[in-house]
Amino acid sequence: MDRRFPRTAALTAALLTTTALAIGPVAAQEEGAPSGTLTITFDSEVDSLDPALGYDFVSWPAERLIYETLVTYDEGTTLVPQLAERMPEISDDGLTYTFTLREGVDFVRGGEVVRPMTADDVVFSLNRVLRPDLLPHPSPVSEAFFASIAGADAVIDGSAETAEGLQALDERTVQITLSAPDRTFINALATPFGSVMPMEAGYDATESFADPVGTGPYYLESYTPGELAVFTANPHYWGDAPEAGTIDYALLVPEETGVQEAMAGESDIDGDNLPTPIYQQVKDDPAYADRLHRQSQLSFQYLSIDSSAEDSPLSDVRVRQAMAHAIDKENILRLAAGRGTIANCLFPPELPGFDAACDPYPYDVDRAKALMAEAGVEGFSTQLYTDTSELSGLVAESMAADLAEIGIDVEVITQDFDTLLGTITVPHQAPLVSIGWFADFPDPSNFIDPILSCAAAVEGGANSSWWCDPDIDTQAAEARSIPSIEDAIPVYQDIQRRIMEQVPLVPLYNDTWTTLTSERLTGLDELHPIWLWELAKYGVDG
Amino acid sequence: MSGRVEHADFLIGDEPPGAEEALAPTSASRTRRSLVRDPAFWVGATLVTLVVASAVFAPWLAPHDPTHQFRREIPLGELSAPPSPMFPLGTDQLGRDYLSQLLYAGRATLFVGLVANTLAVFLGLVVGIVAGFVRSPRLRLPGGLAFSVPVESGLMRLTDVGLAFPALLLAMALTSVLGRSLELVSVVIAAVLWTTMARLIYGRVLMLRSREFVLAARALGTGNVGIMRRHLLPHVLPLALVYGSLGIATTILFEAALSFLGAGAPIDSPTWGTMLERQTGSLTTDPRLPLLPAIAIFVTVLAFNLLGDAIRDAVDPHTQRT
Numbered sequence: 073m074d075r076r077f078p079r080t081a082a083l084t085a086a087l088l089t090t091t092a093l094a095i096g097p098v099a100a101q102e103e104g105a106p107s108g109t110l111t112i113t114f115d116s117e118v119d120s121l122d123p124a125l126g127y128d129f130v131s132w133p134a135e136r137l138i139y140e141t142l143v144t145y146d147e148g149t150t151l152v153p154q155l156a157e158r159m160p161e162i163s164d165d166g167l168t169y170t171f172t173l174r175e176g177v178d179f180v181r182g183g184e185v186v187r188p189m190t191a192d193d194v195v196f197s198l199n200r201v202l203r204p205d206l207l208p209h210p211s212p213v214s215e216a217f218f219a220s221i222a223g224a225d226a227v228i229d230g231s232a233e234t235a236e237g238l239q240a241l242d243e244r245t246v247q248i249t250l251s252a253p254d255r256t257f258i259n260a261l262a263t264p265f266g267s268v269m270p271m272e273a274g275y276d277a278t279e280s281f282a283d284p285v286g287t288g289p290y291y292l293e294s295y296t297p298g299e300l301a302v303f304t305a306n307p308h309y310w311g312d313a314p315e316a317g318t319i320d321y322a323l324l325v326p327e328e329t330g331v332q333e334a335m336a337g338e339s340d341i342d343g344d345n346l347p348t349p350i351y352q353q354v355k356d357d358p359a360y361a362d363r364l365h366r367q368s369q370l371s372f373q374y375l376s377i378d379s380s381a382e383d384s385p386l387s388d389v390r391v392r393q394a395m396a397h398a399i400d401k402e403n404i405l406r407l408a409a410g411r412g413t414i415a416n417c418l419f420p421p422e423l424p425g426f427d428a429a430c431d432p433y434p435y436d437v438d439r440a441k442a443l444m445a446e447a448g449v450e451g452f453s454t455q456l457y458t459d460t461s462e463l464s465g466l467v468a469e470s471m472a473a474d475l476a477e478i479g480i481d482v483e484v485i486t487q488d489f490d491t492l493l494g495t496i497t498v499p500h501q502a503p504l505v506s507i508g509w510f511a512d513f514p515d516p517s518n519f520i521d522p523i524l525s526c527a528a529a530v531e532g533g534a535n536s537s538w539w540c541d542p543d544i545d546t547q548a549a550e551a552r553s554i555p556s557i558e559d560a561i562p563v564y565q566d567i568q569r570r571i572m573e574q575v576p577l578v579p580l581y582n583d584t585w586t587t588l589t590s591e592r593l594t595g596l597d598e599l600h601p602i603w604l605w606e607l608a609k610y611g612v613d614g
Numbered sequence: 615m616s617g618r619v620e621h622a623d624f625l626i627g628d629e630p631p632g633a634e635e636a637l638a639p640t641s642a643s644r645t646r647r648s649l650v651r652d653p654a655f656w657v658g659a660t661l662v663t664l665v666v667a668s669a670v671f672a673p674w675l676a677p678h679d680p681t682h683q684f685r686r687e688i689p690l691g692e693l694s695a696p697p698s699p700m701f702p703l704g705t706d707q708l709g710r711d712y713l714s715q716l717l718y719a720g721r722a723t724l725f726v727g728l729v730a731n732t733l734a735v736f737l738g739l740v741v742g743i744v745a746g747f748v749r750s751p752r753l754r755l756p757g758g759l760a761f762s763v764p765v766e767s768g769l770m771r772l773t774d775v776g777l778a779f780p781a782l783l784l785a786m787a788l789t790s791v792l793g794r795s796l797e798l799v800s801v802v803i804a805a806v807l808w809t810t811m812a813r814l815i816y817g818r819v820l821m822l823r824s825r826e827f828v829l830a831a832r833a834l835g836t837g838n839v840g841i842m843r844r845h846l847l848p849h850v851l852p853l854a855l856v857y858g859s860l861g862i863a864t865t866i867l868f869e870a871a872l873s874f875l876g877a878g879a880p881i882d883s884p885t886w887g888t889m890l891e892r893q894t895g896s897l898t899t900d901p902r903l904p905l906l907p908a909i910a911i912f913v914t915v916l917a918f919n920l921l922g923d924a925i926r927d928a929v930d931p932h933t934q935r936t
Contacts, residue, residue: 349895353899406688462892462895465881469683469708473682473708485793
């Protein structure tokens with residue numbers, strides 16, 4: 073949109089122009105221009121702002137302020153074009169996607185235009201996710217999401233620099249060819265991993281973290297590690313200007329402080345799930361009725377078990393089955409003040425593919441003890457890692473008491489979320505992990521590939537069970553190529569059953585995310601089913 | 615001069631008036647009499663006895679196993695069980711009896727207090743006496759070369775470093791590398807407290823070293839170590855013990871602060887500090903949960919402070935507070 077300078081005498085106008093240019097880009101006082109500062113607080117640190125690496129609920133909303141993808145979701149789960157002018161043309165065999173890029177999109181650094189976006193940048197960005205030489209470590213989803221691109225294998229194993237399936241036909245046309253049909257590919261493009269960066273960005277994520285250049289509605293103004301990241305509205309943005317002039321991303325704000333600040337209106341969004349006692353306090357209080365937001369998620373909280381640790385009783389499937397039978401999930405849900413439903417298998421109730429009949433390990437301590445005896449395991453000690461939130465601590469201690477009943481002595485170790493991610497992505501470092509998984513997109517494959525595939529069982533990957541079954545991997549790959557979800561559902565239900573027989577993880581419950589916002593926050597009706605928050609659409613009143 | 619000298623030692627040289635009385639150790643009977651008259655002593659001693667007894671006899675006093683989770687006893691829709699005949703102070707969110715938790719956590723808290731202070735006193739005594747007495751001995755090497763070994767300044771600069779060190783940062787750094795443990799907490803707190811003790815003892819030894827009993831011992835041929843051990847140590851020990859017991863209060867508060875920052879005791883051996891840290895979120899919804907460990911800390915710190923102050927006033931009435 074156009075900016076208009078205040079109408080005053082020419083001299084004053086010139087003075088103001090000079091001042092405005094000196095101060096910074098967003099100096100206009102007219103209504104409609106982005107204004108105000110929106111503050112969101114988090115208990116932990118941003119893991120990465122690099123779209124190829126960031127993979128958590130703190131990093132993603134920040135990435136989505138700076139970077140954009142070819143396609144994205146509307147307020148629900150329907151895909152709509154973003155950097156592409158329109159949805160792609162897909163060939164009849166499902167192998168070729170042709171995107172026409174939007175015109176007038178510029179890369180911005182520090183509020184200044186760098187240059188326009190081209191098709192070569194798109195090719196570079198998608199290829200970058202595949203590169204094994206990405207520093208400090210390769211992307212966790214190179215195989216999970218983009219392996220279906222023709223030639224991706226060659227890039228991943230280092231024998232090629234670029235995937236032959238990624239082509240820039242001209243300045244505005246990108247053609248992506250897959251080696252096999254992949255129903256989920258277009259969803260993968262909508263994740264922040266599909267973000268478009270300039271070719272000059274290189275392959276060092278720490279550099280791009282410090283100096284991000286993107287096309288999004290905001291740009292990174294400043295970042296003080298462990299304290300604050302400030303995002304300022306991009307004055308050269310191609311789309312509708314965002315509402316908030318500045319977004320303050322406050323980091324390492326302890327859970328209790330964050331919630332108190334949101335309640336007092338000092339911050340606008342509490343980025344962490346509400347602690348149970350606060351939720352109890354506000355849920356029936358009419359004063360908070362429109363400030364309390366609840367959203368059942370395409371997600372599940374689970375206990376992952378290191379299933380391939382050498383010389384460990386955990387690698388015996390009967391021990392894992394015993395653990396699954398021993399855990400009292402009703403108590404866990406009670407600790408969460410009922411915010412959710414008990415999960416018996418991988419898929420949450422609102423996901424296509426959910427199987428209500430899948431319940432292989434009901435709560436049965438006797439059966440658990442029998443299985444332990446069958447495995448010939450008297451008892452052993454192990455560690456359970458989780459984050460420092462109050463609820464996670466309580467859940468971990470509840471499970472520790474359950475496992476103590478069957479002879480397993482569990483030491484609970486809490487680490488703040490960013491540190492925890494570092495710990496559990498190192499193979500075999502954390503024998504038990506209590507953590508949650510939120511769908512990247514509404515497809516059952518997303519509950520298998522990123523957390524239970526062989527490709528994800530590597531350093532930096534999200535498979536903290538360090539478990540995989542090549543047969544199941546093959547079956548999952550075939551299921552991905554089935555064009556319609558409805559046809560794929562029976563296959564996924566079979567995969568789910570087969571995985572649960574091996575118990576690489578014990579599903580606990582499906583979350584209902586709850587958050588508190590300030591009174592002055594505008595634009596938030598419901599939390600987004602995939603993104604939770606759409607910060608670029610919110611504003612602050614007054 | 616005022617007062618009567620009741621000990622065989624006597625002063626030589628110029629001394630400010632009243633200093634003699636300050637430096638002359640009082641008799642045991644005078645100490646006992648002034649203590650008995652001091653109400654602070656009685657309050658402090660009673661409370662300390664109660665606290666220590668509750669920690670020592672925790673296994674007998676606790677109505678339940680503090681780790682057992684009584685999940686069925688939590689009323690439906692509630693997050694914890696309120697006080698009842700079965701649970702005199704109610705339970706926490708996991709259904710564990712709160713009174714039992716407090717009693718056992720008291721053990722861990724006092725353990726840290728005792729260990730940290732003993733370490734601090736020991737280290738403080740050694741460094742303080744050596745620095746105050748040995749000062750800068752001249753060392754003569756074969757070949758004629760002689761130089762002063764700056765023992766005194768070296769040790770005192772060490773205490774400067776110790777005092778200047780950001781103890782909380784040290785604790786958090788060590789915890790992130792070594793993990794949380796009661797022993798680590800005790801060592802870290804001792805590493806901070808010993809410096810105060812050392813400076814105190816050092817100051818006292820400086821005053822004592824020119825006393826005639828020291829010169830007499832030296833004339834009799836007693837070596838440095840002998841003088842430090844047999845003559846100086848008995849003189850400074852009461853001071854050390856008084857400040858040691860006052861230090862327990864500081865330690866408990868310090869441990870609570872460390873736990874608040876996530877660098878304190880581990881989850882499975884809770885202290886009052888960790889209980890407080892875990893329950894602050896419930897301050898508005900179920901204040902009993904954070905307030906009870908806070909009250910325990912408050913009462914214990916008060917008790918040790920009262921007792922320590924009373925003993926110090928009786929033993930060393932003119933001592934300057936450091």
